[in-house]
Amino acid sequence: MENIIELKNVYKTYEDDGFTAVSDFNLEVKRGEFVTFLGPSGCGKTTTLRMIAGFDLPTSGEILLNGKSITNLPPNKRPINTVFQRYALFPHMNIYENIAFGLKQKKVSREVIDKKVKKVLALVDLEGFEERSVATLSGGQQQRVAIARAVVNEPEILLLDEPLGALDLKMRKEMQLELKAMHKELGITFIYVTHDQEEALTMSDKIVVMSEGRIQQIGTPEDIYNEPKNAFVADFIGESNLFNGIMTSKLHARFCGGTFECVDDIEPGTHITAVIRPEDVIMTTPEDGTISGKVVSVIFKGIHYEITVQSGKSEMVIQSVHSAKVGDTIGMKVDPDNIHIMIAEDHTNIFAADINKAFKLEYNGTQLDTSVTAILKGSRRDDQGQLIDMHGDVMDPSKVKIMISIEPQNIEMTDNAEEGLVQGYISDLIYKGDHYSYVIKSDIGQDFVVDDEYLWNMGDEVGLIMPVEKMKFTLKK
């Protein structure tokens, strides 16, 4: 099967605020596929869809339709139609006129339009609705009209921007099945945007998981669920327990306070992230478990119980048909096949800081020795002391956060915990040939990775000194 649409190195940066919504997006979609862009809000999925539709133009990169560039073509010149999030039906036209809009634009004859509108109304189960006005339809019916209005033009690609977001749960489930059936019947390529992982898993041939403007993983629903490529995907798709840890020996990993056997052959000493699905945790007696912990909550979920267990400083969520008693100590083990190990390749520490009233950065109650205007390019303070950004607009410091990133080798540990910006204890360490790599569990919940040439002990209480000049800052809205 040939590619119907290809996106090559597509970037989108907004001129007004310099925000990069989409970075280095590469995707090939085959004719007739049902592809879903999945990610949390603000991940760039809708922006990507809008670039395919032609409402937004890429800052750089290329979009090819059937091998020909449509990168800068206006939306009306593309054989692509969109189903909008809030339907966007024309309120001054009846259902017939709404659906006929695209055909009239193409100067199709009246008889053909009549026939096509009738046919497409039958497809979406709204026969006889021609004369009705938009305002008299329910949300679900408007959704169907929106779909009919798009597919009546027989587009090469149908774009759907969270089309079921405004419907109630029952209606949404019904529409998912209908859309899937419609996709089969029409044979049109569907590109679907959603933040609902279940919806994506149910409907798609191929899922593109996105976060912060970048593709995290492309794959079939099974691939994405069973073999998440990184912690983000694992966390976003389904519920998972994620643990940072280290490979201790061949096919053994230490995390969550225990050493687990696993099937991923990764070099001992490597920092890893372990993914365990809640349904894969087996409850045992405290003695038989790889690890043990105290049950802190039990919630009945209909077909299973959701049990949260505190094991050391970590929490494990378990789904089981068996219940447990809050306060009991239980053991837990996991089949090696069900532990998915990912290499944690990037150890850069990233955390969010606030801007305080003095327009200085503040983290963990400590004011950093830097001013906001020095960090934000082109920003300044005006006569009234307000913060003005590079475009001359007033910024509200309470509405923005500054992301600070710092490399492990730039953090220094100190015995005098109060000296550090953050306090915590060493939860993991590994010798890396010329230095030790430490994982510090901080009092504020965040883990930090620190490189140091000297040996410290597990469990040592330390303070982390982070020089401001080694920090990198990015603005987060």
Add this chain to the structure above:
Amino acid sequence: MPMLKIPFTRKALAIPYAVFLLLFVAAPLVVLFYYAFTNGKGQFTFDNLTGFFSDPNTLGTLLYSFAVALAATAVCLLIAYPTAYFLSKLHLGNKTSVLLIFILPMWINFSLRITALKEILTMIEGNLADFQFINAVIGMTYDFLPFMILPIFNTISKLDGSLLEAARDLGATRSQAFFRVTLPLSMPGVISGVMMVFLPAMTNYVVLDMLYNSTYIMGSLIGSYFAAYNWHGGSMIALILLAIIGIFTLLGQNGSEQEDSRGGALL
């Protein structure tokens, strides 16, 4: 401490306005009707009505006022629609401040504004009475333009941008999308604006009076009858105007039922 129960209902809040309505709206209307359909001896008569429509002078004034109002409305619409359109499309943080530039004249004393206009027009035209119709239209346009801009601006600003994208998506060019989506959907604002300009322009005589002492307009016609102590004829003209305004208001409401797009709050 025990709660004091005051026998106070929400209806009580309406009393001041009800009194106002009775004294200054209902009562004068009754008097107006009475005078319009009686003659000097207090007898019931239709003479005032037939008199109005058989007098070429009064009929002429009616037609003239109508023409002035129509022209002023048309000019206002021609200026206001593009202005409102571009204002609403501005990519500015605070559109309202730009809008204020157009509303600002409304905050300057009325007679001061008209006097200034008069001086300017005199500089250009010499004797203002030589171009009465044009000056009437200019005066009315100058006075009522913001009332046309605001409601149109409001409706266009509130238009869901995805409707335009939908039109483009379905094959419409920019201009086709404007004529098939934006224009029809901004009609409620246009109708509001027309009503807020046309009706006052029919009756506002102060503008003309100040510009070139003209009384050749409906409002001042009534004044001239009253000045001659012809309460009955004057009342009938007022009643006829009332009827015309009533008819237009009803027509306008049918057109703009969908939403209240008046921008009066800003004024």
